[in-house]
Amino acid sequence: MKRFVEGADRGQSTLFPECVEDWIDADNPVRVIDVLVDDLDLAGLGFGGVDPEATGRPSYHPSILLKLYIYGYLNRVQSSRRLEREAGRNVEVMWLLGRLAPDHKTIADFRKDNGLALRKVCARFVELCRQMGLLTTASVAIDGSKFKAVNNRDKNFTRAKVERRRAQLEESVARYLSQLDTADRQEPAEALAAKVTRLTEKLTKLKEEMGKLAVYEKQMLASPDQQVSLTDPDSRSMATSGRGSGVVGYNVQVAVDTEHHLIVTHEVTNSGSDRAQLANMAKQAKAVLKTETLEAVADRGYFNSPEILACHEAGITVTLPKPQTSGAKSEGRFVSRTLRICQGRTPIAVRLGSECRIATQTKKTARCCGVTGPQPVKIVHSNRNARPGQSGGLRDGSMSICSKLCRSGLMQTHKPCASVARQSSIRSVR
Known part of the structure; x- marks a missing residue:
């Protein structure tokens, strides 16, 4: 074949056999796995079979299986059957x-x-990373993920x-x-007899299932979590983020x-919620890092x-x-966490995204500033729970706001004001 890259002939013999070492680069991750496992004290970590038996068939050394185990998880090959195939072709x-x-x-x-020994290997790896200076920053991010078990949803029972x-x-x-009663009122026939036999068999199976269900219910009620x-x-x-997609x-x-x-x-826990996992995971991370203080970041599911x-x-x-537990947004009202309040003596401006309202405590008129310039608008009394564009009054009647919105998001004030933004996060400082 001209002008193509040609491969070697499969039947071509070589004078010097190829060495497997030549196929592995110097910076290949498998060399790190090999050095790491060879440096471990497998007997001290609790691995069985380190000392071979005097009789019987020879077994594999735990270091061989540990290397294969680590390689599989490093390359997303968790199945034991797939690891068996990889050992013969990779x-x-x-x-x-x-x-x-x-x-x-x-x-x-x-x-x-x-x-248990594999968990100790993970701890030994973290210790090695700390010695190499890779864990000098005492800051961790905590999160959880749902992993499907080898258990069908039909084999799980709750109340x-x-x-x-x-x-x-x-x-x-x-x-x-009901079908059997209907069949009893009909004239006897061969097809009818077969139908009655089939219905009787189905009823027998249903009674057996109801008996099994009673046993499962008894086990479920005896369980601490009713499951x-x-x-x-x-x-x-456990419930997942998707609707109706529990696992x-x-x-x-x-x-x-x-x-x-x-x-x-x-x-690994079988609790479906993350709300009770924050302190436990943070304390474990602090103990592993061996630090006096620690910064932990998590999502709102841990609050x-x-x-x-x-x-x-x-x-x-x-x-x-x-x-976010407020129902104001679904009801069409302003949500306090989205408001940015610029406070001055006069006027007071409340901004929501690109929309703003101008309020004054003393005057009965105000100006709503747009792109084309100031435009006079009518002032109505406001209510904190009122929907945009509706009127209402505060209890003390001391504040009134514009009923017209500034779509441009621009606003002029005659006196300086300080912007106060409500933070959406909780930060606990010792």
Whole structure:
């Protein structure tokens, strides 16, 4: 083939066999994994199988499986079966494992039997990052994410689900019984007999399901949180941001360094809400970083007064927005958090986005300044809860505002005023 890049012949023999080392660059991340794992004291961390048994079939050293485990999570390959395939076709994994290819059952058992030791490896990695000066800034960002468990939503039962399922079963039973009554009033026939047999079998299955549902209800009522999962007992039903898109899984909390985006600490919980996780994660991050003070940033889902107070008492400065709980916007009224008030002696201007109102305490007339210049407008008494354009009066009757809006957002005042902007975040300072 002319003018194309040609590959080598598959049947071409080489005088000197190629070395796997030549396929791995000097700055390849797998070299970091290899050095990190070889430097760990696996027996001290709690890994089993470090000392081989005198009898039986030889096993894989824990360092081999740990390297494969870290490589998989670094490259988003979590499945044990996919890791098994990667060990037989990926050159990086071949170099890392010395051409060993453990099967998926061995990989899965290693992950299941060494959960606590793997957490200690994460802590050792954080310690290494601190020694390298990557965690010098005592500032973390805390957030959570819902991870789906190996448990179908139909295999998770709450009080509401049990009641809905029982109502469905009772409705089906009533429908089948009605069909059987109708069949009894008809003349006997071969097709009718087959239909009756089929309906009887369905009724038997429904009764069995109702018996199982009673057992599930008993287990659910005995649970502290009134919920039970059949496949994965520790998983729980959790609401997500999408409407009607709940998931049965876990809530994974993570504290990340704000400078280098390194995971400082993490925790898995089956609580669907983040409101009770702020102080716990912040204190864990502070203990890992070994610092006297800490700055933590989170979203409004973590806003909880007792949690903020606990962080304050532990020397942790928390920055997070306050939830928007006012119903004024949905009712068509002004929302106080969106108002910027410029206060002077006279006049007083209230600005909302690009719209503004001019108010005066003494005069009965005022001017609304637009692009073309001042225009006289009529003054009406205002009400704090009144909708834009409606009139009303304050209790003391001392303030009145324009009923016309300045669309240009420009305004002239004869005396200087100070701008006061309401902050939308709560900052706890020790």
